[in-house]
Each structure stands twice: as C-alpha cells, then as structure tokens.
Amino acid sequence: QVQLQESGPGLVKPSETLSLTCTVSGFSISNGFYWGWIRQFPGKGLEWIGSIFHGGTTYYDPSLQSRLSMSVDTSKNQFSLKVKSMTAADTAVYYCVRDRQGGGVLIVDHWGQGTPVTVSS
Amino acid sequence: NLMLTQPHSVSESPGKTISISCTVSGGNIVSNYVQWYQQRPGSAPTTLIYEYYQRPSGVPDRFSGSIDRSSNSASLTISGLKTEDEADYYCQSYDSTKVVFGGGTKLTVL
Secondary structure, eight states: OOEEEEEOOSEEOTTSOEEEEEEEESSOGGGSOEEEEEEEOTTOOEEEEEEEETTSOEEEOTTTGGGEEEEEETTTTEEEEEEOSOOGGGOEEEEEEEESSBTTBOOEEEEOOOEEEEEOO | OOEEEOOSEEEEOTTOOEEEEEEEESSOTTTSOOEEEEEOTTSOOEEEEBTTTBOOTTOOTTEEEEEEGGGTEEEEEEOSOOGGGOEEEEEEEEOSSOEEEOOOEEEEEO
C-alpha cells in the first residue's frame, strides 16, 4: 500500500530555511497524483502548504507562496519542501500527503506520520 | 472568504449514531467538494470521506458523508459508535484562492 515518510530536522533557528523530504513507497510518483504538505499547529489547526505534480507543476498557499519551494526527485521517489525565513509561528507538525486532485484543490487520500518542527534559537 | 465551522465537541454512547456538522460560509456547499479526516490521539490524520461521500478503501461503511443545501453544510455521520472512534474530526474544502480546514470536532464516546 502507499506509504509516505517525512524526514528532516526537528529544530530550526529563526530566519533559517526548513528543508523536509518525503519518501514514498508502494506507489511511483511518476504514475500521477499530486504530492503535498500540510502542517498542524500546536493548537491543532491544520494548514495546507502546497502540492506538486511529478512534472514539477506546483500550487502553493497564497499566504506562504513567497517563502516556499517544492521539488520532486522521481529517481528516488521523493519530494521535498523548503520554507524560507522560519519564525516561531512556523512551529508545527509537518505532514506529507498524496493529493488526488492538485491544482489548489486538496483531496488527501494518504498521509505520512508527520514530523515535528520547532523554530527556536 | 471561505470558512468552515464545526462544533468544538460532541459526545455519544457506544452503539449510537452521531453526526458532526461542517457549516460553509463565504461559499456554496455544492460548488466545491468537502473531505473529512479523522485524527486519533497521538496519530496522524487519516482520510474518512472525500468528495462529499466517497469512502477510501478500508474505511468502514459506519462512516458516511452528506450535504444539506438548505443549511449550506456537510455532515459526517458515524453509526454503531465504538470507543475507538474517539478522535478529532476535521472537514476541509477549498475555493478558487485557498484550501480551508474546519477547526475540528472532538468526539467523545462514553
């Protein structure tokens, strides 16, 4: 079955860039669907970050767009997220997901286990 | 702006049926699909319902989704409640500019 696993640093300093990678197993990214990121804040609110197609087309949340970069490595069956200029407000659990629809229309059918990220000096 | 409003918490007894509402404001319920996600304590969310009422494989048919045009809302109904259903439930939709999640509903099965 489709499985997603996030990896990356659990602690990032303010103003630095967060880099996360999601490794997909049980399904080839090249076979379709969009691949995205969602975060969950300590108060439990959920926020969509963005999604990417295997060809590289991206859709980002408008409020985060200027700080985001997403990429895909089909040879490793991975996709990645970079968030610039991290602040304490970015402290959250970050989930990678499979997005059935893409195009800024989020319909998640598979979730990773999530990786906690804390922004602190 | 699109907003999704859920009750903060609901509770019911095992074996009973409960519905959790998700009221849409700033948009029309029939314009864009609504999804429902379950998050058990200490776990990642999982998808229960997508595109209003579709169930991914492996999700029991005790879980069902519906919409009510008159109240501009979507509902998640859980029948035959089990203690393992105790979790947070989130609805989610989108419009032309943004993806939106509801604030979540904590279900207690007592």
